[in-house]
Amino acid sequence: MMTGVSEISPAPDAVPSLSQQLTDAVGAAITAAYPEQAGADPLIRPSDHADLQANAALALAKKVGANPREVGTTVSEQITAGSAVGNVEISGPGFLNLTISDDALWSQVEARRGSARLGVPATQAGVRTVIDYSGPNIAKEMHVGHIRSTVIGDALTRVLSFLGSDVIKQNHLGDWGTQFGMLIQYITEHPEHPWRHSDLADDSEATTVSALDTLYKTARKAFDADEAFADRARARVVALQAGDEETLMVWKEIVDESEFYFDEVYARLGILLRAEDSRGESSYNTMLDGVAAELEQAGIAETSDGALVVLSEDVKGPDDQPAALMVRKRDGGYGYDTTDLATLKYRIDELEADRILYLVDARQTLHFRLLFEAGRRAEWLSEDVDARHISFGSILGPDGKPFKTRAGDTVRLMDLLDMAVAAAETVVREGAEAKGTELDEAALTEIAEQAGIGAVKYADLSGSRTKDYVFDPERMTAFNGNTGVYLQYAHTRMVSILRRAAERGLTVPDGVPSALSDVALEPAERALVLAIDGLGDVLAAVAEDLEPHRLTTYLYDLSRAFTDFYEACPVLASEGSVRERRLALVDLTRRTLAQGLDLLGIAAPERM
Numbered sequence: 001m002m003t004g005v006s007e008i009s010p011a012p013d014a015v016p017s018l019s020q021q022l023t024d025a026v027g028a029a030i031t032a033a034y035p036e037q038a039g040a041d042p043l044i045r046p047s048d049h050a051d052l053q054a055n056a057a058l059a060l061a062k063k064v065g066a067n068p069r070e071v072g073t074t075v076s077e078q079i080t081a082g083s084a085v086g087n088v089e090i091s092g093p094g095f096l097n098l099t100i101s102d103d104a105l106w107s108q109v110e111a112r113r114g115s116a117r118l119g120v121p122a123t124q125a126g127v128r129t130v131i132d133y134s135g136p137n138i139a140k141e142m143h144v145g146h147i148r149s150t151v152i153g154d155a156l157t158r159v160l161s162f163l164g165s166d167v168i169k170q171n172h173l174g175d176w177g178t179q180f181g182m183l184i185q186y187i188t189e190h191p192e193h194p195w196r197h198s199d200l201a202d203d204s205e206a207t208t209v210s211a212l213d214t215l216y217k218t219a220r221k222a223f224d225a226d227e228a229f230a231d232r233a234r235a236r237v238v239a240l241q242a243g244d245e246e247t248l249m250v251w252k253e254i255v256d257e258s259e260f261y262f263d264e265v266y267a268r269l270g271i272l273l274r275a276e277d278s279r280g281e282s283s284y285n286t287m288l289d290g291v292a293a294e295l296e297q298a299g300i301a302e303t304s305d306g307a308l309v310v311l312s313e314d315v316k317g318p319d320d321q322p323a324a325l326m327v328r329k330r331d332g333g334y335g336y337d338t339t340d341l342a343t344l345k346y347r348i349d350e351l352e353a354d355r356i357l358y359l360v361d362a363r364q365t366l367h368f369r370l371l372f373e374a375g376r377r378a379e380w381l382s383e384d385v386d387a388r389h390i391s392f393g394s395i396l397g398p399d400g401k402p403f404k405t406r407a408g409d410t411v412r413l414m415d416l417l418d419m420a421v422a423a424a425e426t427v428v429r430e431g432a433e434a435k436g437t438e439l440d441e442a443a444l445t446e447i448a449e450q451a452g453i454g455a456v457k458y459a460d461l462s463g464s465r466t467k468d469y470v471f472d473p474e475r476m477t478a479f480n481g482n483t484g485v486y487l488q489y490a491h492t493r494m495v496s497i498l499r500r501a502a503e504r505g506l507t508v509p510d511g512v513p514s515a516l517s518d519v520a521l522e523p524a525e526r527a528l529v530l531a532i533d534g535l536g537d538v539l540a541a542v543a544e545d546l547e548p549h550r551l552t553t554y555l556y557d558l559s560r561a562f563t564d565f566y567e568a569c570p571v572l573a574s575e576g577s578v579r580e581r582r583l584a585l586v587d588l589t590r591r592t593l594a595q596g597l598d599l600l601g602i603a604a605p606e607r608m
């Protein structure tokens, strides 16, 4: 399918899901009953009447010209004994209600418990994925707009890596542009101006980037007010672009200062990005002349008003003229578009990407359409490379408008996190009091941080990516509902059951409790096994459509299945093999939930 993809080798301990097994079993039955319909999808779906159901009879009936119930019966007769299907019933117009045998259910539990990766197949093995995410701008605060790119990009990185993809993270820092002229010039003329983190007193509230932000605003003011300074700043841009050593040294220092602060944010958020993942816009400078020349020679870029542009063949601008990608400005300078052209080429030629994901908000949709179109016309992008803009909506304030401070400024990312952690602290404190959990202040602070950060990430990941959502600290830290805190709390309940079991000397057995067949599995146990069993299929789907909310929904459903199970099936109060198998289920549910939270980049606390 893709170039450079080695033979996909599933992990040795890959466990096909029950849903997959039934798809295979019913698929084989369809082939046996109607050989000319071989390959038809059995349409295995969740069921209210059985464990799962197959809905294919209706569509098949049309094709083979028989009535659906008859088709259902014919197919069901072909389902082989020995498959996971324990019982089939035909209902309504030909749905097959499928009940899985207890043995088959339990062997899934056993197989998953025996696997370090819970039996999840490595469906992305051999695929090299380049993920472009976060991409903050040097000398500016990271704001709410950067959070989504950072959080969603990191979750996708974790999921794809877990599925065996060779993931290359790229932090496309905005580290180049004319604004550096005035920054560098101002620093040079005002060496006393404090802007480095080492210039700031230890107890200073101001973070490094706040200091850089102030520098930016001060330099901007000077630029606007003082014509002579503006000229010197412009000359500085030229010196920077020409590679003047002293100028570059100051530039580098500004970049390092900003990165120091970005790293603080990443550390607090538990983001995987490291210094070696930073490849700023400036690193493509040496490629820009060549890219412009190549596009011009190939006749893809043309001169218009003295500038070199790529005119789109399929997108029109508001003026009904073809939308354009700016390759070289009239003054000979290069900008964001040219850098992205070079970056695309680099990722294909040098990084040998099979897949390139750009995590950038919806406002840049046109930019990426034009970029990919140019890439295809230049024959850099072929069918073998899947380049995608992974777009997302905005974070809104309580008024439903883009989130701003009262003064009308964009909200700093760190402030947003503080708000969520404060809300989480209230909830955790109240919860601990109500439940009589003993938590000292240090533990409480740590849990509130985990819950607050988890809540922000979960809220960001749990909606459909492309939708805007309202930032509401209270709602997102609620113990009840589809929140990160709810999942973390469910995790602590599982830990607590296992802890109490251990205190009584009841260890969770490895492997199959021998006497399973004595007592049939209860409905709530069956439902929990099926929920646990779905992780691999959900992750495979996330890798396809890159929608992390599938995983949040899955974990929410898993936690609810656990709650139902816990209400219906006593664990510590039961006995013998039933208690053993229930402890094994709690243990596997906990591992599955913890794995899922880890793939979202959310902490799984032991107490709350």
Ligand code: ARG
Residues within 6 Å of the ligand: 132, 134, 135, 136, 137, 172, 173, 174, 340, 343, 358, 359, 360
């Ligand atoms: N720095 C850009 C911004 O803040 C995001 C960079 C996205 N990546 C890219 N290859 N254009 O809007």
